[in-house]
Amino acid sequence: MMKKMICTFLILLTAGSVVFASGQQDKSAQTKRVVNILYAKDDVAEGMANLEEAFERAHPDIDFVHEMLMGNEYDTVLYARDAAGTLPDAFTVFNIGEAEVMRWAKAGKITSVDNLKVVKQLPEAEKNALTLSNGNIYAVVNSSTAAGIVYNKELYKKAGITSVPRTLDEMTAACEKLKAAGITPFIAGAKDGWTMGNQIWKPGLDAVFPYEWNAKRQANEASFHDYGMGMFDFIDLYIANTQSRPLDADYTTQMALFAEGDGAMICQGLWVYNSIISMNPDMESKMGFMPIPFTNDKTKNNLYTQQELAWLISASSDIDAVDTFFDFMINSPEGREIFSRDFAVINPYGIGFEPNPVTADALSYIEAGEYMFNHHENSFPAEFFMVHSSSMQEYMGGTITKEAILDRMDAKWLEAMSK
Amino acid sequence: MKIILNSKKTKETALWLFFVGPIFILFTMFFFVPIISGIVYSFTDWDAINSDFNFVGLKNYIFALSIDTDFVASLGRTFYLAFFNVVLTNVLAMLFASALVSNFKHNNKIRTAIFLPNVISMVICGFIWQVMFTKIIGKFGVATGLGFLDRSWLGDPDTVLFSILLVSLWYGVGYVMTIDIAALQSVNESLIEAASLEGANGWQTFWKVKLPVILPTVMVGVFMNVSGSLKMFDLVFSLTGGGPGRASELAMLNVYREAYQFNNYGLGSAKAVILSVIIIAITIFQFRITAKNEVEM
Structure with missing residues (x-):
């Protein structure tokens, strides 16, 4: 009798946890849009945390979820999430050339970003460098190194x-x-x-x-x-x-x-x-x-x-929310301030920053063409x-x-x- | 009566499901399904991202064995290293076991010292020895006048496999030694006494009496060692990364790179299947030899 009671209790507990957990997920999904990003660049992690706070304050209807992973596990986690059907809305790749990006594009996993506000405002030369053989741009590039x-x-x-x-x-x-x-x-x-x-x-x-x-x-x-x-x-x-x-x-x-x-x-x-x-x-x-x-x-x-912080956008993402996030990061006064101060990277958007001596030398060559x-x-x-x-x-x-x-x-x- | 039997059968089934069911499900999910899907993928051009893939027949197998010279070379290196690793690990383990089987002062301390590396993660082991080879052994050689130690152990293609072998022995001998000590302790004293009365010397007693008795147990160590040597990955990954060039790239590292770095999951799966078939074939061969010896016992 006692054993039966314990078994019944454990089954109910497990079932209850599952129902409770799924209920929680449903609730948040119903009320808020989400931009979920995964990236591999530890020196902008603090900037991302500051962006999260500022962005969610400015856009309370959108949840900004960011996760940083370094080393070999980045690709492993990315592929595992893709296989599980939970590809992040935006994720970084190390190589934004034809060979790497077209794999994702041909699989229908990513969407072209030609219509995103931050991409439209890129200089023509940068757009040309990002355009792949099928005439589309797939990467949102935030910085160069x-x-x-x-x-x-x-x-x-x-x-x-x-x-x-x-x-x-x-x-x-x-x-x-x-x-x-x-x-x-x-x-x-x-x-x-x-x-x-x-x-x-x-x-x-x-x-x-x-x-x-x-x-x-x-x-x-x-x-x-x-x-x-x-x-x-x-x-x-x-x-x-x-x-x-x-x-x-x-x-x-x-x-x-x-x-x-x-x-x-x-x-x-x-x-x-x-x-x-x-x-x-x-x-x-x-x-x-x-x-x-x-x-x-x-x-x-x-x-x-070379392009450094380059994002591919999942085909299943809420593209308007993603567009809103990148626009906030690059064009809003708050976002620009965080980008300038915490990211401090060479960028194609004309956002100035205080360069360190090594970056300053690099900039002098870039400015000289x-x-x-x-x-x-x-x-x-x-x-x-x-x-x-x-x-x-x-x-x-x-x-x-x-x-x-x-x-x-x-x-x-x-x-x-x-x- | 029939109802009672049915009820008994149902109870037995329920009990079986209760004890075996969970592990059966886990084993199926994380062992059988990956194995079967790996074999299926080995006949495709899957790149891990695209859900569509094409069946390419034996193309991946033909490519791996006849065109991909790096894979074939990595197989050769793996066999070379595995041979020396298995032989030396077991010979050294038996020597240590024979020396340490009897009770004497500090016996346990020496056993512990030899076994200790085995409790460290293989990856950590690789990083520890990376520092040893690049920063300590050379300086030790200079300080002690042993000039031959002052060289590039991991950067020279001629010595890199030897360096891996050395670390593998340091790591693995203790474990096999423990098995061998247990086996030697289980040998019936009357057999040894009888051999002694017949005038057998120490070597003859070991070779003709002890070894045949403990052979089945020793073979357990050899099994694990063969399989572990052919699948060696973590030590090479952390110690040399397969370099310099590809001089220490073993088969498992080649498979890992093909699948996870070059994104050719179909080809990577085919290489993994080839390696698995080789390991299974060697293991079956070993089982047969051991079984034969046990019958002769």
């Missing part, structure tokens, strides 16, 4: 380098001066292949390979051998001037060694500033930023920029980031030649196309 060389001004001065090297020959001379002064020119984090694949190979592709080469490569009418050798002048210089055992050092070690002043330069992006300052606050006034000089033609050595958008890698097969990274590691380790790397790129391209 840049990859290049972060350098230590104090060590440059110590070595007697008076101006930023803007050509390959000038960089070679700078490395010689640094070494003569007992300073390691470059700190590498080659154990993490992306620190070379993403930060050297990708910018190198856009610096050395002409824009139109990409369409020919897509049509199998071009080879990586066409211009690839031109990238190795800088790569060889880099490898010859890193600290000892660069393949033992990962990204964190690269940051730590640079922050400690163990080397004069790192090939990284604007995102490293906060990490380095947190390791050594004295570095704040010592850091500068420059494009990578892949060639001796200064006009080709432009700053490599000495920059390029990432182009080639965006349309490459997804596995190419791995091909770049592992090939660079092998080349640094001396187990593969330049020719073999370029052969591999061509072969891997055909292999990827046959999958």
Whole structure:
């Protein structure tokens, strides 16, 4: 009897919990619209929290739910939610090129954003860069970032380098001066292949390979051998001037060694500033930023920029609510203030902000028109980031030649196309 | 009478459902369904996002085994590492077990020290040894005059697999040793005495008497070790990330990358199925060998 009572009680408890939980969900869904976002950028998390408060105050009929995840689990969670039918209304992706975005578009999971207010107000050049082959824009881009060389001004001065090297020959001379002064020119984090694949190979592709080469490569009418050798002048210089055992050092070690002043330069992006300052606050006034000089033609050595905080919008989202949110973020006085203060990013909306010294240097190149958008890698097969990274590691380790790397790129391209 | 039987049967069914039902449902949901769906997906071009996919027949299997040189190379590396890992783990475990089976001072402390790494997560283990290899072993070599230790353990394709093997042994020997100690303690003393009276020396006693008796138990350790070595992922992921280049990319890491980084879930599933078939085949082979030995016992 007692057992029966306990069993009945447990069953009722479980059933009651389910009914109660579903009832709660229904209630909130009936009364409020929701904008649910998922993103992978920890340095804007505080800004998002402030936006939530301001946005919900201005639009009490819309709930703003935001969640930030970093690392490998971001994609896992995103795909799991998609599989469960709960894709967030807006979510960030790391690559907004044709290859990545069209997967979502072809699956009917995302909607084009051409009619969103913040997209309509973008400069034409930015719109063109975001337009995919089917003529639609799918990404709402909030910010851009840049990859290049972060350098230590104090060590440059110590070595007697008076101006930023803007050509390959000038960089070679700078490395010689640094070494003569007992300073390691470059700190590498080659154990993490992306620190070379993403930060050297990708910018190198856009610096050395002409824009139109990409369409020919897509049509199998071009080879990586066409211009690839031109990238190795800088790569060889880099490898010859890193600290000892660069393949033992990962990204964190690269940051730590640079922050400690163990080397004069790192090939990284604007995102490293906060990490380095947190390791050594004295570095704040010592850091500068420059494009990578892949060639001796200064006009080709432009700053490599890429879209950073880029959102895809779920096809099942309340698009009016999403439009309202982004419009609030970019165009309302409150939203602009939060965006300017808490996001503090290079953006296409003309929202000014107080840049740190590294970002200020990047802005000076952008304002002078000495920059390029990432182009080639965006349309490459997804596995190419791995091909770049592992090939660079092998080349640094001396187990593969330049020719073999370029052969591999061509072969891997055909292999990827046959999958 | 009939009514009573039915009622008894119903009770038995209810009891069976009560005890087995929940785990059966969980096992079906999280084991059988994923396995079946994995096999189905291995014949498709599914990319994990698009709900539509095409059946491509054996294309993924043909691609994985004849075109994808990285996967084939990763399989080769996996077998190479698994062979040395299984042999060395079991030999070392048996040596330690034989040395530590008898009671002497500090015996338990030494056993605990050898077993201790096993309680750490494999991922943590990878990060600990990353620091050891890149920051400590080299300096230790310089300080002690052992110059050969001062080298790039994880950055050199020639030494990276050895480094993984070393950590795997450090991690796994203690567990197998514990099984072996339990097995050795279970050997009937009269057998050992009889061998001794017959004039058998220590080695002969171990080889001809103890080992045949404990072989079924030892094989349990070998089973787990073979399967674990062929599926090795977390240690490589955290220690080397498969690098430098792809020099330490084992089969499981290749499968993970294909599915979760390159978004080719169909091909990734096919590779996972290939690896599973290999592991199942080896396990069946092992079972047969063990069963044969047990009969001979």
